[in-house]
Amino acid sequence: MTTPARTTRTAAARRGSTSEVGRLLRGWRERRRVSQLDLALRADSSARHISFVETGRSRPSEEFLLRLAEHLDVPVRERNALLLAAGYAPRFSETSLDDPSLGALRAGLDQLLRGYEPYPALIVDATYDVVASNRGVALLMEPLPEHLLSARPLNAMRLTLHPEGLAPRIRNLRAWRGHLLAQMERQIALARSPALRALHAEVSGYPVPDRDEDPEPAGGVPYFALPMILEHDGQVLSFVSSISTFNTPMDVTVAELAVETLLPADPATVKYLRRTAD
Known part of the structure; x- marks a missing residue:
């Protein structure tokens, strides 16, 4: 009773x-x-x-x-x-990417990254830790110091904006940094993530130049989206970013994965990447 x-x-x-x-x-x-x-x-x-x-x-x-x-x-x-x-059990699982049940997903993502070569592509999680990347990304990372490349997990935001990372070679760092920080702020508004807030606080505190260089688009053709303009081995490369996520995910891990592809924004970048891949 x-x-x-x-x-x-x-x-x-x-x-x-x-x-x-x-x-x-x-x-x-x-x-x-x-x-x-x-x-x-x-x-x-x-x-x-x-x-x-x-x-x-x-x-x-x-x-x-x-x-x-x-x-x-x-x-x-x-x-x-x-x-x-509300007093109910969670409906959505959170499965490790190493779990055998996600083997087909991992294989498909690996194939996607390889198929995009020689252009850079990577997969990140909800805090921009790099889950996987292709040889195009490895090419851009070649000159970075070992202490950044050996850190685990690698973090895409940190590698891009760190003063010893890609940042010194990004000609339009102020504009690209603003784009990345705004992207993070939109995600923070959607999720209660102390880790993402801590990362934002860290990378937003990195030094930034007073102004950007203003390089002319290769061939005089205007950019169709904000590019990341990057010096690499004496060559100026231009990329625009595209991010893809899964539709109607039923697992937390899968829901938080994002595939970022860097599309060459001018013919000179296409030519350089194809030449280095030969």
């Missing part, structure tokens, strides 16, 4: 979990700048129900909570946090 004291404790715990998930859900809705009414229309619910969930007056079902998270584009790791806050 349930005692009154136990019933009171259970009810209090339920109210606490309901209040926490409501607070988190409201935070995501406000971050996405979506009104309660708009979210309700998207999720086939009512603004009153959304309000009750956010204020802790109603506990959402597991499926309803996941539906709201989907419409708010909540990252997979944070969907698990919402479920836990």
Whole structure:
């Protein structure tokens, strides 16, 4: 028989979990700048129900909570946090890339990186640690000091912006640095990641020149996107970056992987990379 004291404790715990998930859900809705009414229309619910969930007056079902998270584009790791806050088990696993179950994924990614050669391509995780890279990336990293290249894990942001990394050879460092820091800030706004915040604090503190050089595009053809203009072995190379992620991932690790490819932005860069690959 349930005692009154136990019933009171259970009810209090339920109210606490309901209040926490409501607070988190409201935070995501406000971050996405979506009104309660708009979210309700998207999720086939009512603004009153959304309000009750956010204020802790109603506990959402597991499926309803996941539906709201989907419409708010909540990252997979944070969907698990919402479920836990509501008193449910996490829905999404977090599998190590070394796990045999991800063997086909690793093989496919390796093939993708090799197929992009001689152009640089790499795969990073949620904190920009390098998971894999191809020979095009290795070529750009050749002149870097051993203490940076031997650090594990290698971090793409640190290698790019460190004063002993690529930074001294990036002719438009101020502009490229601004692009990278803004990219990190958008990710920080989407995820509660102390590691990412610490990395941002570190790399944003690296020295930066007063102004960029203003090299003319090779052949006089305007750039179609902000390039990274890099000196390498006496040659000026220009790259634009493209980032790809997985659609509808069901695993936290996979959800946080990003494939970054550096596309040559001018014919001179294409010619140089193909020549060095021969």
